[in-house]
Amino acid sequence: xxxxxxxxxxxxxxxxxxxxxxxxxxxxxxxxxxxxxxxxxxxxxxxxxxxxxxxxxxxxxxxxxxxxxxxxxxxxxxxxxxxxxxxxxxxxxxxxxxxxxxxxxxxxxxxxxxxxxxxxxxxxxxxxxxxxxxxxxxxxxxxxxxxxxxxxxx
Numbered sequence: 001x002x003x004x005x006x007x008x009x010x011x012x013x014x015x016x017x018x019x020x021x022x023x024x025x026x027x028x029x030x031x032x033x034x035x036x037x038x039x040x041x042x043x044x045x046x047x048x049x050x051x052x053x054x055x056x057x058x059x060x061x062x063x064x065x066x067x068x069x070x071x072x073x074x075x076x077x078x079x080x081x082x083x084x085x086x087x088x089x090x091x092x093x094x095x096x097x098x099x100x101x102x103x104x105x106x107x108x109x110x111x112x113x114x115x116x117x118x119x120x121x122x123x124x125x126x127x128x129x130x131x132x133x134x135x136x137x138x139x140x141x142x143x144x145x146x147x148x149x150x151x152x153x154x
Contacts (some may be wrong), residue, residue: 004109005140011151013098014074016106019147020094021045021077023053023066029146031139032057032126036066047071053081060127064089074098080113088113089122106147108140 009016019029023045027035034054042049051066063084070078070093078093091111098104112131114122123129 002109002111003136003140004107005137005144006105006107007144007148008103008105009148009151010103011154012102013096013104015154016096016104016147016151017074017077017094019150020096020106020108021071021073023051023079026053029143029150031142036063045071045077051079055126057127060125062125083118083122087115087118090114106144108144110136110140 019025021044024035024037026033032055034056036051036053038044039050039052042051045068047068047070049068049071051068053064053066055062055064065082065084065086066079067082068077068079069091070076074096076093076095078091080091081089083089090113091109093109093111095107095109096104097106119131120129123131128135
């Protein structure tokens with residue numbers, strides 16, 4: 001299952017890309033992610049770079065392992081998320097299309113990669129029992145609104 005949302009941003013595509021590819025800074029954009037840190041030799045976005053993400057929903061907190069799987073500055077950024085046990089969780093992507101007037105369109109997509117048996121335990125850890133409902137769409141819309149606001153502020 002995948003959920004996507006799109007927003008028009010009155011800012012250059014590269015500025016938007018800089019925001020969505022800044023995984024340590026994602027906490028200022030996302031309603032669940034609180035940031036994290038690059039791992040190993042990674043110090044920024046690049047295909048294969050690994051990141052440890054920290055998340056919170058209400059009083060519940062958990063960490064994930066993130067691997068960058070697509071990294072095209074100014075155009076696209078995607079990463080695969082796994083549990084700390086290595087179980088696939090999701091894939092996130094940001095596709096950015098520049099407009100001729102210095103604005104752009106950004107689409108955020110969340111794809112559920114959890115095995116069926118893992119959904120109930122993941123729900124207990126995160127406090128979100130059903131990620132297939134509109135809560136995922138609301139999270140995407142919240143993130144994109146923050147991206148739009150920050151990008152347009154310059």
